[in-house]
Amino acid sequence: MTDQDISYEAARGELAAVVEKLEAGGTTLEESLALWERGEELAAICQRWLDGARARLDAARRERAAEPG
Amino acid sequence: MSEPEKDKSTPERPWPVRVVSQKIGAWVGKLGWVWIDGQLAQISRRPGTQVVFLTLRDPSADLSLTVTAHRDVLDAGAPNLAEGARVVLHAKPEFYPARGTLSLRADEIRQVGLGELLARIERLKRLLAAEGLFDPRLKRRPPFLPHRIGLVTGRASAAERDVLTNARRRWPAVEFRVVNVAVQGPAAVPQMIDALAVLDKDPDVDVIILARGGGSVEDLLPFSDEALCRAVSACRTPIISAIGHETDTPLVDFVADLRASTPTDAAKRVVPDLAEEWQRIGQARARLNRAMTGLLDREQHRLDLLRSRPVLARPELMVDGRLADLTALRDRAGRCLAHRLSAGTDELGHTLARLRALSPAATLQRGYAIVQRPDGTVVREPAQVAPGDALRLRLAGGEVPATVTAS
Numbered sequence: 130m131t132d133q134d135i136s137y138e139a140a141r142g143e144l145a146a147v148v149e150k151l152e153a154g155g156t157t158l159e160e161s162l163a164l165w166e167r168g169e170e171l172a173a174i175c176q177r178w179l180d181g182a183r184a185r186l187d188a189a190r191r192e193r194a195a196e197p198g
Numbered sequence: 199m200s201e202p203e204k205d206k207s208t209p210e211r212p213w214p215v216r217v218v219s220q221k222i223g224a225w226v227g228k229l230g231w232v233w234i235d236g237q238l239a240q241i242s243r244r245p246g247t248q249v250v251f252l253t254l255r256d257p258s259a260d261l262s263l264t265v266t267a268h269r270d271v272l273d274a275g276a277p278n279l280a281e282g283a284r285v286v287l288h289a290k291p292e293f294y295p296a297r298g299t300l301s302l303r304a305d306e307i308r309q310v311g312l313g314e315l316l317a318r319i320e321r322l323k324r325l326l327a328a329e330g331l332f333d334p335r336l337k338r339r340p341p342f343l344p345h346r347i348g349l350v351t352g353r354a355s356a357a358e359r360d361v362l363t364n365a366r367r368r369w370p371a372v373e374f375r376v377v378n379v380a381v382q383g384p385a386a387v388p389q390m391i392d393a394l395a396v397l398d399k400d401p402d403v404d405v406i407i408l409a410r411g412g413g414s415v416e417d418l419l420p421f422s423d424e425a426l427c428r429a430v431s432a433c434r435t436p437i438i439s440a441i442g443h444e445t446d447t448p449l450v451d452f453v454a455d456l457r458a459s460t461p462t463d464a465a466k467r468v469v470p471d472l473a474e475e476w477q478r479i480g481q482a483r484a485r486l487n488r489a490m491t492g493l494l495d496r497e498q499h500r501l502d503l504l505r506s507r508p509v510l511a512r513p514e515l516m517v518d519g520r521l522a523d524l525t526a527l528r529d530r531a532g533r534c535l536a537h538r539l540s541a542g543t544d545e546l547g548h549t550l551a552r553l554r555a556l557s558p559a560a561t562l563q564r565g566y567a568i569v570q571r572p573d574g575t576v577v578r579e580p581a582q583v584a585p586g587d588a589l590r591l592r593l594a595g596g597e598v599p600a601t602v603t604a605s
Contacts, residue, residue, distance in 0.1 A: 137497070144504055151509035158520060165513050172510065175501045179494055186490055193483070 137178040144171040223293040226300060231290045234302070238283045239384040243269070254302070257284070258425030260388040264301040265289060276309035282383050282416075284310040312415060319422045323449055331431045332452045338436040340405040340456055340468060346373040347468055348397030348406035348435065350390055353378035357409040357440070357461040364465030369472050375403055381410040386420035391429045398433045405468060406433065408450065409440040409461040421448035430454055440464035562594035
């Protein structure tokens, strides 16, 4: 599964796991950096999903507002 | 076998009309006296004659027979006979050779009373129920929003107006295909059956309303007719019956897919109310919106919480922590080195003091001198030097060069 088609829930789940692992510590600097980069990536994916959903919702609302009657 | 041979007609020996007429009369006469159940379509009492002509119809099919009866027969059995009445009569078919017509000659006519008619309907109801025609599992659900509604009702009737007006009020775009029929009298049943067949065949019609306004029990009799009930049951299109008032329950109500109490009620059941539907859709949309917005807000909150955790929000901590470790180690290393240095310095001081304690400087101060050769060797014996040798005299205050003159 590439990041393009990872679902919101999968991304959020992985993000939570990354955060827990980072918080638990015990990783090397290199590992920590890689984990953090992955976390940022996942957070961005989640945000894209939420932004996209909100944009669609807003578009539908505008369409509804433009409808006659 | 010569008789049939002789009787057989051929182009060479055709039968005269009188023979054919006589033979038909004989065939017709073979049926003899029968009891017949039918409905009176027409009565004509011609003045000046004792014979009354009746047209007897089948209540369910477009079939009729002419009946003749003596006025006395009519007066004795059914004095107030009117058109549309249900009768049972005892008659014999007769062929009238003079005009080549067939009619029934009745010698007894009985009008079927209302009580008897209702009892017949009850028997028919039990029969149809036993056959399973009223089974709720056979009922088809009319469509929520029909494409086109078939309407079978009387021409320009109140029932027609009630259905059309009320349906249009609820759903202005509603489409009807109306077939007007007789809703009472002898022609009602065959016409309604034909109309149902026509509408059932129309692929655009996806529900049919059979409507009639209120009337007397006799007026509503066609709607309890067996043939009509079977035709309704056989229709593939869902049928809504809307006959008379709330209290009327003709048999067709039991076989119809949906029973409306009145034509107005049928209009309410056949199409949804547009305004009401808009309102429902609006409410559903608002709920949908709220649900989606709520979901997005909750998810955004969860994501924000994750992102605000220090490990993600302040990634520099990851480096800072390690940098602090590094600095501490460097400090420790520095302190360690400084300690070692000062310890070294102290040791050096002590060694110097000890060195100084062993130094000849104090002795020289007291006026002694050290004699050294130029290479630094200390001269301890006179034999060590010869005249002319260069010497160095080390005093407390400095050096004095000298030369040996004699020994």
